[in-house]
Amino acid sequence: MSERQTKPRRVVNESGIEIKTAYTAADVEATGGFDHIGEPGKFPFTRGIHAEMYRKRPWTMRQYAGFGNAADTNQRFKFLIANGQTGLNVAFDLPTQIGFDSDSPMAEGEVGRVGMAVDTLRDFEVAFDGIDLEQITVSLTVNGSAAILIAMYLVMAQKRGYDVARLRGTAQNDILKEFIGRGTWIFPVEPSMKLVGDTIEYCAQHAPKYSPVSVCGYHIRESGANPAQEMAYAFCIAKAYADETLKRGLHIDEFAGRLSFNFNIFGNIFEQVAKFRAARGLWAKIMKEEYGAQDPGSMWMRMIAAGGGGGLTKEQPENNIVRGAYYALISALSGTQTMALCSYDEAYTIPTEHSARISLRTMQLLIEEMGLTETVDPLGGSWYVETLTNQMRDKMVETMADIDRRGGIVSLVAQGLAQAAVSAQAYQMQKRIESGDFPKVGVNCYREEEEEAKVEFHPYDEDDAKAQVAALDTIRAERDGRKVQVALDRVEADARAGTNVMPALIEAVKAYASVGEITDRLVTVYGRYREPVVF
């Protein structure tokens, strides 16, 4: 036998932790002991934020959906709900996310392409028509223009008779990660932070059940961060938003319970599960010890553990159905509150009804057939998982300290240094995949000579875009123009005065001012972000 066969190869996980062949209690002891584990539903919540977890209620299923105009999207929402989906996650087109109206020259070719086009309140009225907003919670995947769309959602719900003080829902509204990955920023870093603070403060006072921010490690991971860094970046960002809000005189317990997280689920199963367990304990500790939170709800790392897009491949796309099933398993074993899966065709196109339903069924199979909802934290107590949980926590703490040492996340993002660090890692990973050092089935091993896979493309309808522009024209003609001007003037004045702009945004949205018109006024005061290019 060759030496290669007799000597176990060295294994290091993506986060840089060396993995042993077998683990015992001594490994747990050597890495920090059993003290961090605790019980489900009790501090430090490593095992889960609730004592009964999925026995009481399975995770919310919230596939990302939206395309074309509000009517198209409303139809897809109803399809998903009819198939057992329990939450909505709205995809907006890029002009909406970046604050351009559908008739802006910047929006040409982009209207309704990767999500639904929203210009005014009318689009929200159509998109959510016939959907019970108490039964189905809605998550808005929007960041640069989030303050405007949160205002729009609250106004739409109020007009339909819901009590905003009791309304649940989430906005992504995590602008710092947009500068690192995903790229739908509008304003410079400082006013962008101010806007996030405005939304958190406003919701704490007027819509206390609404989650105004979902801090995303997700896209930072997609951009090149390893799993431990994903959590470390997200926590540094969440702390920056908390600090911004505390400056306004709120107590941590007035808003921390409504901060939520969005994390990624592709990669090594045990590394991911340990990542989530470690992070839950770490966040609870940060909130309690650093921020003086008293309310257990403030210490909960509530999350959507989702997607996995970075793990899916264009090659042999059916394999992505299987990957999705494993990613869903990771998500369930990790004690997530909400789950969503990238569909198998997402490397190509917006999911069809067919592929979206497969993702939904994947999650339903876990709930109904596989026993994943019966016992809380089923991997807890495994010497391997507990050791890895301890080690992942150490990695996260180390990375957070490093970010702070280099000036803190806000400064690193403003200088483009966080972006450069993450993209340098993406390049290293690309080289590992190209060399075969990091195995990817169908990509660098078990390859097949293949034609481009036969995937059904979601059609892009240029007529939809024209109809959207025509509808906007009609609204502009019908609305009370004077009221719109007064409301827009107030948006600009409040932005200039540095007060919370949310009340002004609410009034502007009510007057059917458009996303683009409102954004332009804010740009007049805040300016536009200029991207630092650092390699």
Add this chain to the structure above:
Amino acid sequence: MSERRIRVLLAKPGLDGHDQGAKIVVRGLIDAGFEVIYTGLRQTPIAVANAALEEGVDVIGLSSMAGSHLPFCRKLRPLLDERGLGDKVCLIGGNIPATDHAELRALGFTGIFPTSSKIAAIVDFIKEEVQ
């Protein structure tokens, strides 16, 4: 006599913010010895054509993940021609369905590198095309 290094403009057209792939390609091309000018996000066709002219590049590359590559390239082509850049090597990468390849080639984008292409393939293409 030392040879002038090949200059490449890499741009992110339209509103698409997915720049992980573009940044990987920038790093790969720099490591391969090219000079690379990266525009950052949100480039209009005019901005790309002007940057290509001002920077005196040999190669114009676009990275598009969000589906608006065809309308963009249709606008870019005449702008390049007007500026006397009609003979520059053009390539495009990202989420580019096979059904669009023929039209892109007709628009002068002779290098098409869909998601999961290797960096070496892009490097080889540039070396071969730029004389």
